[in-house]
Amino acid sequence: MAKTWLPPAEYIATLPRATAYACLYFTDTAGRPFQLRSVYGSEAWQWPGGNMDPGETPWETAVRECHEETGIAYDGEPRLLGAHFLAPCGEDWPANHIGFIFDGGMLDDEQIAAVVLDPEEHTEYRVCTLAEWEREMTPRNFQRLAHIDRARREGAAVYLETAAFI
Structure with a gap:
């Protein structure tokens, strides 16, 4: 079978669709994760963050969304704690969703x-221990939190996959 070269726009149309989000992971000075309660x-x-806008980098998204959602004007350097891949979820979300979690x-x-x-967007914020968060969160979301918290403590980024999301 002969391979045919496609112009970039045509080739891109054949690839899986994906959206992306980025966020900042904060703790308080005692090491307890800081999270926001979403209305959605x-x-x-969740952590301060959101979906990327056209032309924006993941880092720019994380900083912008954090400021919009919390008023925190973060000016630190980018340090990736994790990448997160979420598979499509039928008609509810028919595209891959890729996340970048940075250390705030x-x-x-x-x-x-x-x-x-x-x-x-959010009704409250909290800082809690991991044990307290485990009681508050779905198991799937808590596992993401635990992996990101460990990545920060150990200084090595993690890669996470979630089969499907809603």
Whole structure:
């Protein structure tokens, strides 16, 4: 079978579709993860972040979304903690979804108290121990949190896969 060269636009049309998100992972000074309660979907707790806009890099997305969702103007350097691949979920989300989780560092009590949420996206924020988060989260989302927390403590990025998401 002879291979035929396709112009880039035609070739790209044959590839799987994908969307991407990026976020910042913060802890308080005691090492407890900081998360936001979303008004969307079944996965209530998440990190400051969101879907990439056209022309934006994952890092730019994480910083922009963090500022929009919390008021935190993060100015640190990019440090990747993990990449996350989520398979399509039928008509609910018919594309791959790829995530980039960056280390946002530690927030002190003053920074946490100054968080201003966008009420159209999040209803509250919390810092909890991993054991407390495990009781609050779905097992799938908690595993992602635990892996990212370990990646930060051990200094090595992780790759995660989720079969399908809603």
